[in-house]
Amino acid sequence: LLCGANANGHYWKQFVAGEFKQRRMVALSASDGHKLWARDANYKGRPITIGDRILAEPWSYNLYTGEQLMREHPLTGQQVPWSLMRTGHHCGILTGCDSGMLLFRSGDTAFYDLEADVGVQHFAGHRLGCWINAIPANGLVMIPEASAGCVCQFSISSTIVLEPRQPRREWSIHSAVGVNYPVESMFINFGAPGDRKDAAGQLWLSYPRRKAYQETSLDLALDLKESFRPNGGYTGIHDTSVKVLDEQTPWRYTTWAEGLDKFELPLLGPQDPPANYRIALHFTPDWREQAETSVFDVQVQGETALSDVTLTPSNTHGIAPLVFAIPSVQVTDQLRVELIAKQGEPRLSALEVQRLESPDR
Known part of the structure; x- marks a missing residue:
């Protein structure tokens, strides 16, 4: 060569x-x-x-x-x-x-x-x-x-x-070229230290995205235009400090966006026709003693999709994640999600977005 x-x-x-x-x-x-x-x-x-x-x-x-x-x-x-x-x-x-x-x-x-x-x-x-x-x-x-x-x-x-050893804390940084739409599926892990594949081989992308020290044109860039309430932000715990009651992907619930107010997911480009998507929101309740219960609504595209979502502090046995699915949402460009807090702060750890099949595809 x-x-x-x-x-x-x-x-x-x-x-x-x-x-x-x-x-x-x-x-x-x-x-x-x-x-x-x-x-x-x-x-x-x-x-x-x-x-x-x-x-x-x-x-x-x-x-x-x-x-x-x-x-x-x-x-x-x-x-x-x-x-x-x-x-x-x-x-x-x-x-x-x-x-x-x-x-x-x-x-x-x-x-x-x-x-x-x-x-x-x-x-x-x-x-x-x-x-x-x-x-x-x-x-x-x-x-x-x-x-x-x-x-x-x-x-x-x-x-x-x-020397060789068993895989442990397999965080990485994935790259991709080309446009990011139209989205077929999107799996986001909020606050994670890197990208990671689950046991089924699905790649979960960390957010915020890790940037290179200079422009490479290879990064898989995402901008969710997120906003937080006062004192909110991305945080987490070490994955060995508390037990997560999810045997397959416990790492998915060790980081989260706390006090998240709203965000947008860019799913379709200017020339793409409307599409329907299934949404799943993964929340991590507070596990600490005397922690406050969180209650909030979830609005999608300006309409209430989930009412009075309640995150009750987990017991001493560990974190019990909660997953709420929204079966179908029509999207023309951005998917807009807003968390309306009524008590405490929501803690969003992960998000799944999957495009539904339509008759013309």
Whole structure:
């Protein structure tokens, strides 16, 4: 594979401006030297190969055909180019191994599981060097100290070795390109530290969205135009500090938007016809002793959809989440939701939006 690019990862501004669109890759047959394929690939850093795929940051291509790899957009369900976004400062390129693990710097040390394809995950407090110093071999990842002399200072300035373990707190940052509408489904986890897949493989997007340190054009941006009542905001607890009575996705109820007044979901574009959606709102009652009961109405598109929703403080056995479904709401552009507090403050942890089938689809 013939390719070329500067190894420095700072050139996002030039990438976004389209200055790398003519960067090419050429694949030659190892047996006779004949050209197999060639294409413009618009990559930012030097490509690497893992198995039968090329990682030409931020994209991925088939090694044997040059075809760009695609995946499903988490909101629209459309096929869009596979992408990877580093949210933090970085200099060096990607490295990886045949197991499908990528290693790189994204502010902190970061990794990506190509098989799970859940997004970029971070190992905080430590950084890779300015070049390639992560060595995956024999089931371990060895990272010799390589930050000395650089102006980027981190608390863990030493060699570290990572070994396999069971998944734990699998928060990540997912990226996607293309427009975010028309929405087929949207799963939001309010206040979460990152994106995460549930046991069924459904991706829950954190909100507010985590932004990259500079514009990359790869972030899955959302603006819900939310507003809070006084002293409201996003908050949460550590997922080990209290038991959540939901065996499948307890992490979904450890963060929430407290005192949320109203928000809007952009579901349809200017040229999209009206559509009907099913809505599910996930609430987390307060579990603390002598906490106040919350009572509120839920208005959707300006009309009351749920009356006197009551969140009674959970008992000492843990948090018992409450889920309220609204079977069908017609949307022409935005889905507008307002929480009318009567007593206490509502605590919205998660939101599901799913488009209903219509006769003309």
